[in-house]
Amino acid sequence: MNSSLKLTVMSDVRSANPPPVPAIEVLSAEKIYSNGTRALLPVNLTINQGEFVTLLGPSGCGKSTLLKMVAGLTESSDGKLLLWRRDSREKAQVPLSFVFQEATLMPWSDVQNNVRLPLDLAGVPRAEANTRVSEALELVGLSKFAKVLPRELSGGMQMRVSIARGLVTRPKLLLMDEPFGALDEITRNKLDSDLLRLWREQGLTVVFVTHSIHEAVFLSQRVIMMAARPGRVVEDIAITEPFPRNEDFRVTPAFSRYAKQLQDSLLQASQSGME
């Protein structure tokens, strides 16, 4: 091969597969709460920039604890957590948003004021904040509901407001703790699809906690399986189906195979208490 051709081939390979950038590095991080509960044995886990990763496991296995540690909402008792290679305690460095299971909206305030809250708290000038609120509402399909009070919205729409409030700060990292767990199946499926669209369009890194095997298969590139008593990571399962994924994916043989694999793994995780 002549040298110029070799160079072209090498640069093609490079541009097709840029090296992964570690977004989250959990380095032997463990958690013992002040009442003595050992919520997590040391966890080692790397999540790369742009990945969609789900935490799945039986109740009490430490999914929320791990997510809160990544968010800096709770400190690890030992070990380290890096976000984009910096200590996670330097929170100002990485814009991240946390979406909870409850939409937790201010009932007396309309949709746009609810979405603007993080910008108001950060002192962003009103005109710029309003532009960003409009963008965020557009992203979740709620532009027409900017002046409506939360109680006038369905549960699914309230959750969209909560997601818009998460996106308004333009985060790189979106941490979601069972955000759709309280919704009916059709609404949940719709929001799953919308979330995948946002993830791809916005280039987000997403860590998503769920109890649902089917939701984990539909959304994830990787599923981190956890076990309880004490909480720990037991498996890292790749879901290699390509994106975009639409509703048809849910009725394919590949989907069923992954669901079975996760079900078996979850069953094993549920029976593997060490205490």
Ligand SMILES: Nc1ncnc2c1ncn2[C@@H]1O[C@H](COP(=O)(O)OP(=O)(O)OP(=O)(O)O)[C@@H](O)[C@H]1O
């Ligand atoms: N603030 C706290 N103080 C003491 N113990 C806690 C605290 N928060 C969680 N725990 C305990 O830590 C363990 C892990 O809890 P965590 O909520 O992280 O699990 P989870 O997998 O998210 O559970 P679930 O699926 O039921 O939400 C549990 O035994 C829980 O009771």
